Amino acid sequence: MVINYLEVGIFALVAVAFVAITLAIGSLLRPKNPYANKLAPYECGEIPVGDGQVRFHIRYYIFALVFLVFDVEIIFLYPWAVVLEQLGLFGLVEMLIFLGLLVVGLVYAWRKKVLRWV
C-alpha cells in the first residue's frame, strides 16, 4: 500500500532538503555576534518588564475546546457527502439529526455567551 504514497514521501524529502540547504547556506554566510542587549526580547527598545510568560484569559482555551468538538463533527461530513446520492433521503435525515444536535450545542454556547469575546 505504501507504494501509493511514494510520491508524497519523495516530495516531502525534497522539501525538507530544500529547507535544510537554505539554512545551511545561511549559516555559512551570516555573521554571528550576539551580546546580552541583542538577545533580550523586543519591547520597543525598552528594557523588558518581567518575563515573556504572561497569563492569558481562559477564553482562548474555550474556543479551542469547542473547535475540537466541531472538528470531529466535520470529519463525519466527508464520507457522508461522497455517498449522499446513494443514500438518498435516509442519508439526509440522518445528517439532519446529527447536525441538529450539534446546533443545539452551538446555540447553547451562544446563549451562555461563551462565543462572546469580550
Added chain:
Amino acid sequence: MEAWWLLLVKSVGLVLLLFLIFAYLMLFERKFLGFFQLRHGPNRTGPWGLLQPFADAVKLVFKEDIIPASADRLIYRLAPMISLFVALAAYVVIPVAPSSGSFRWGIADPNAGLLLLLAILSLGVYGIALGGWASQGKYTLLGALRSTAQAISYELAMAMSLVGVLILAGSVRLDDIVAAQARVPFIVLQPVGALIFLICIVAETNRAPFDLPEGETELVGGYHTEYSGLRFAMYYMAEYINMIVMASLLTHLYLGGWHGPLLPPVVWFALKVAAVLFLFIWLRATLPRFRYDRLMSFGWKVLLPLAALNLLVTAAVVVLA
C-alpha cells in the same frame, strides 16, 4: 506509477517553481500596493524592480540569526521549518493540468486527496503557535495565541463550506472534482459556499483584513517579532506559499480548475490562480483590519451557521431533485 527519477525531477521542479512564484508574488504585491496608493513601488533594482526578490534574498541571507536568550532553542529553531514544510507539502496533491496518458501534472494522486490536503493544512497552526511561544516575548505570545484561535475558528467554516462541493462532485479526488465542473464551475451552483471559502482562506493565510496575528500597529510583528534573517524569511515564504496553495484550491473547487476555452489547461489554471492572488492583494489594499472580537464572532456566529445552512440546502436539493 511513474519512475522514481521522474518523481524526483518533478518534486524539485515544483519546489523551485513555488519559490519563484513566491518571490515574484511578493514583488507584484508591493508593486500593486504601490499603484493602489499612487506610488511607484520598488523600481530601483532592475527594470520595473524585477530584480528586487534577489536583492531581498541576498540581504536576508547575510543577516545574523538572533535567538533570544530566554527562548526555547529547540522549538525556536524548529517552528519556521515546520511552517515552511507544511506550506510546501500541501501542494503535493494539487494537480495543475489533466494527466496526459500516464504522465501526471502534479506529484501524488491519492484517493483521499482533498482530505489529506486538509489534514496537512491543519498542521499549519503549529509553526506559528510554536514560534510565538518559543520566542518568550509578550508580543510574540499574544500574536501566536491570536493566530491559533483565528486559524482554528475559520478552519471550521472552511471545512464545512467545501462539503457542498463534495456532495456535487461525489468524490474527494481533486481530479474528479475538476472533471465534474466541465460544463458549469461550482461557483455558479455554490455561490454562498464559494464566498465563505474565500473569506476563510484569507483568514487562514493571515492576510489583511484578517492579519491580526501580525498587526504591526499593535503587536510589532506578532509571532515573528523576534525572528531575523533566514528564519524570518521562512515565515514569509510559508505565508505566501500558503496563499498560492489556497488560491489553487479555490480554483480547483469553485472556479472550474483548468477548464476553459481555447487556451491550454495549464494556462487557464495559472490565469485563475493569478486572478485569485490578485484578489488577495486587492483586499489588502482596500479593507481596514478587523477588530479581534468582531473577527471571532464573525467566524463563529455568521460563517459557521451560514456554512451549515449552505450544506443542508445543497444536500436537500441534491437528494430531492
Added chain:
Amino acid sequence: MSLDLISFIVLGIITLVSGYLVVASANLMHAALFLGLSFVGVAGIYLVLGAEFLAAAQILIYVGAITTLIVFGIMVSNLQDLKAGGRGVWARVVRNLASFRRGLVPLVAAAGFAILMLVIYRQSLWPAEAPPASGSNLATVGRLLFTEYVVPFEIASVILLAAVLGAVALSRRDDQPPAGSTGQAAPAAERKEGR
C-alpha cells in the same frame, strides 16, 4: 523485506520513541510536540494499511485539534516549571533511562505490556481482510457508517453534544463580571485548565 514492512517498522519506531519522549521530557511543550509526532506516526501506519480516511481523520483530529488544544493549554498557562527543564532533552532522556524510578519501572511496565499483547496476538485469530488494492475507501466507510452503523453514528453526536455542554459549563461566566476581570482574570479557572 517489502517496502510496506520497512515503512511499518520505521513508523513504529518513530511512534514508540516519541511516545516514550512524551513521558520522559520535563518540558511540557516538548512533550506536547512529541505527542503530535507520535500521532503522525500512527497516521502513517494507517496509510501503510491503506486506510486513507482513518489517516486523515487521525491527523485532523489528533494532531490538528487535540494536540493544538494541549499546546494552547500550555500557552495560556504561566508554568514556571516549564523553564526549569528547558534545555538538554537528550541528556535528560539518558539520565532518566539510567534512573530506576523514571527509567526502569516504565520500561519494565511497557515491556510487560508488550509481552502481554504479543501473547494475545499469537493466541487469537484475527479476522483480517486484505485492504483493497485501489478504489476509494472513503465511499466504503460512508456506506457502512450511514447504513449499518447508523445508531453508533447518531450516538456519537449525542456524545459530542455532551462535550460542547461540558466546555460551556467549564467556561460559564456571570453576566456581570466582577470589576477588574477583563484582562488577565480568572486565575483559579486557568490553573485548573493549564494542566
